[in-house]
Amino acid sequence: MLKRPMAAVALVAALALGAAACGGTTKNSSSGDNGAAATSGTKADPNAPLKKNLKIAFLPKQVNNPYETLVDNAGIAGAKEFGGTAKEVGPSDASASSQISYLNTLIQQRQDAILIAANDPNAVCGPLKQAMSRKIAVVTYDSDAAKECRDVFINQASSEEIGRSEVKVISDLLGGKGKIAILSATANATNQNTWIKFMKDELKKPEYAGIKLVKVAYGDDDDQKSFQQTQGLLQAYPDLKGIIAPTTVGIAAAARYVSGSKYKGKVEVSGLGTPNQMRKFVKDGTVQKFELWNPGDLGYLASYAAAALASGQISGAQGEKFKAGRLGERTIGADGEVILGPPTVFDKDNIDNFHF
Numbered sequence: 144m145l146k147r148p149m150a151a152v153a154l155v156a157a158l159a160l161g162a163a164a165c166g167g168t169t170k171n172s173s174s175g176d177n178g179a180a181a182t183s184g185t186k187a188d189p190n191a192p193l194k195k196n197l198k199i200a201f202l203p204k205q206v207n208n209p210y211e212t213l214v215d216n217a218g219i220a221g222a223k224e225f226g227g228t229a230k231e232v233g234p235s236d237a238s239a240s241s242q243i244s245y246l247n248t249l250i251q252q253r254q255d256a257i258l259i260a261a262n263d264p265n266a267v268c269g270p271l272k273q274a275m276s277r278k279i280a281v282v283t284y285d286s287d288a289a290k291e292c293r294d295v296f297i298n299q300a301s302s303e304e305i306g307r308s309e310v311k312v313i314s315d316l317l318g319g320k321g322k323i324a325i326l327s328a329t330a331n332a333t334n335q336n337t338w339i340k341f342m343k344d345e346l347k348k349p350e351y352a353g354i355k356l357v358k359v360a361y362g363d364d365d366d367q368k369s370f371q372q373t374q375g376l377l378q379a380y381p382d383l384k385g386i387i388a389p390t391t392v393g394i395a396a397a398a399r400y401v402s403g404s405k406y407k408g409k410v411e412v413s414g415l416g417t418p419n420q421m422r423k424f425v426k427d428g429t430v431q432k433f434e435l436w437n438p439g440d441l442g443y444l445a446s447y448a449a450a451a452l453a454s455g456q457i458s459g460a461q462g463e464k465f466k467a468g469r470l471g472e473r474t475i476g477a478d479g480e481v482i483l484g485p486p487t488v489f490d491k492d493n494i495d496n497f498h499f
Contacts, residue, residue, distance in 0.1 A: 218442030230485035239263035256449035306341025321384030369396035389415035
C-alpha cells in the first residue's frame with residue numbers, strides 16, 4: 144500500500160476488517176468511584192501474558208462516521224489476533240452527552256476495556272471514572288477525555304504537529320497570502336480544539352503575516368451541515384482563499400461544495416481526510432494537498448493498548464512499554480499518551496499508493 148520512501152512517514156499497513164459481539168452482567172464494584180486506573184493498586188507486570196477472551200468495546204464519536212468506522216473495524220480485527228472479542232456501539236450524532244448512555248450500558252455488560260473517542264472531554268468523565276473504579280480499562284483514542292478519566296490516550300499524531308502542519312500546508316498552497324477559515328467538527332471536540340489552538344499559535348509567526356484567519360465554523364461532523372457551512376463561509380467572505388477542515392467529514396463536504404461551484408480553482412481546500420474519500424477531488428483539481436494518518440493503525444494500536452491494560456502489563460504510567468502486534472513495541476509518554484506517528488501529506492503524486 145505504501146511506497147518505500149513513505150514508510151518512515153506514515154505507519155500505513157493493510158486495513159483488516161472484522162466484527163464480533165460481547166455481552167454480560169454487572170461487574171462487582173471496587174471501593175468507591177474514585178477514578179483510579181484499571182490497574183490501580185496493582186504493580187504493572189510487563190511480562191504478564193495477554194489474557195484470553197477479553198471483551199472490549201469501541202465507542203466512537205458517532206457510528207455513521209466513515210473515518211470512525213475504519214478505526215473501529217481495525218481495532219475489532221486486532222482483538223481477534225490476541226484472542227479477544229470486540230464490538231462497536233455508539234450514537235448516530237456527535238453531541239457532548241450522546242455517549243453517556245452507551246457508557247453506562249457497557250459498564251453493565253462487564254466489558255474488560257472500553258475505548259472511546261470522546262465528543263467532549265468532561266461530559267463523559269462521570270461514567271468513565273465509574274468504569275475505572277470497577278477495574279475496567281479505559282482507553283481514549285482519536286479525541287481525548289480529561290486525563291484523570293482514562294488510563295491511556297492513543298493519539299493519532301502529535302497534536303502540535305498536526306495543528307502547525309495544517310497551517311504550513313495551506314500557506315504553501317496560497318503562497319503565504321490570503322484569508323482562510325477553519326471548518327471544524329463539534330465545538331467541544333477535544334482533538335479539534337487542540338489542533339485549532341496550535342493552528343492559531345502557528346499563525347502568529349512572522350512568516351504567516353500574510354495569512355488571516357477570519358472564521359472558525361462548526362459542521363458537527365455532519366455531512367450536510369458541513370456542506371452548508373462551507374457555502375455560508377464563501378458567501379460571507381467572497382474573497383476567502385482557503386479552508387482548513389481538520390475533520391474527514393468536513394473536508395469531504397467542503398471539497399464537494401467547492402468542486403461544483405464557481406470557487407473551484409480559486410479556493411484551496413485542505414485538512415484531514417482519507418485517500419479513498421478525497422481521491423476524486425484530488426484528481427479533478429479541487430484539492431491539491433491534505434493530510435492524515437492511517438486510521439486502521441490507530442484502532443489497531445488502541446486495541447492492543449486496551450489488552451495490555453486489562454492484562455496488567457501496563458498501568459498507564461510514563462515509560463511503560465507494551466507490544467502492539469505488527470506495529471511493534473510502543474512506549475507510554477507523559478500523561479498516559481501514546482502517539483501513533485506523524486501524518487502523511489497526500490497529493491496527486493502519491494494518493495494512488497494508499498487505499499483506506
